[in-house]
Amino acid sequence: MSNSVLIINGPNLNMLGNREPEFYGNETLADVEEKCRICAKELGLKIEFRQSNGEGEIVEWIQQSSENFAAILINAGAYTHTSIAIHDALKGSGLPVVEVHLSNIFQREDFRHISYISCLAEGVICGFGSQGYVFALQATAQLL
Numbered sequence: 001m002s003n004s005v006l007i008i009n010g011p012n013l014n015m016l017g018n019r020e021p022e023f024y025g026n027e028t029l030a031d032v033e034e035k036c037r038i039c040a041k042e043l044g045l046k047i048e049f050r051q052s053n054g055e056g057e058i059v060e061w062i063q064q065s066s067e068n069f070a071a072i073l074i075n076a077g078a079y080t081h082t083s084i085a086i087h088d089a090l091k092g093s094g095l096p097v098v099e100v101h102l103s104n105i106f107q108r109e110d111f112r113h114i115s116y117i118s119c120l121a122e123g124v125i126c127g128f129g130s131q132g133y134v135f136a137l138q139a140t141a142q143l144l
């Protein structure tokens with residue numbers, strides 16, 4: 001458990017590969033997962049990789065996370081910019097949080113410049129595409 005990381009992907013990330021490739025690249029979420037699995041193995045981490053389009057489901061995963069995980073890596077997609085519920089759940093979990101985004105949210109629309117997660121995350125990685133998940137896992141390994 002001390003080396004287990006819950007990786008949460010929020011809404012629309014199941015559409016990677018088809019979705020706005022200029023921002024998100026051509027890889028699918030399954031490709032991102034595979035990249036994470038290879039990286040986690042090298043780092044000696046165990047990962048659980050999940051995606052949901054539902055805010056409530058993500059909140060429930062976070063509420064249960066401290067039983068089985070030592071850290072949370074999260075790309076909350078659009079909920080990043082809207083969800084006080086996910087913010088509160090992350091805070092309540094007491095686990096270290098690393099926030100990741102495929103795109104550089106600060107180069108995009110103003111509404112993407114606000115994150116309800118960053119203020120409680122140990123760190124934020126954005127703009128490096130799927131490689132950002134690898135950087136985020138490396139950072140998580142350091143934290144643990």
Ligand code: DQA
Nearest residue numbers: 012075077078101102103112
């Ligand atoms: C995203 C950025 C968000 O603004 C957007 O809503 C997403 C993906 C990213 O990974 O770049 O769904 O989190």
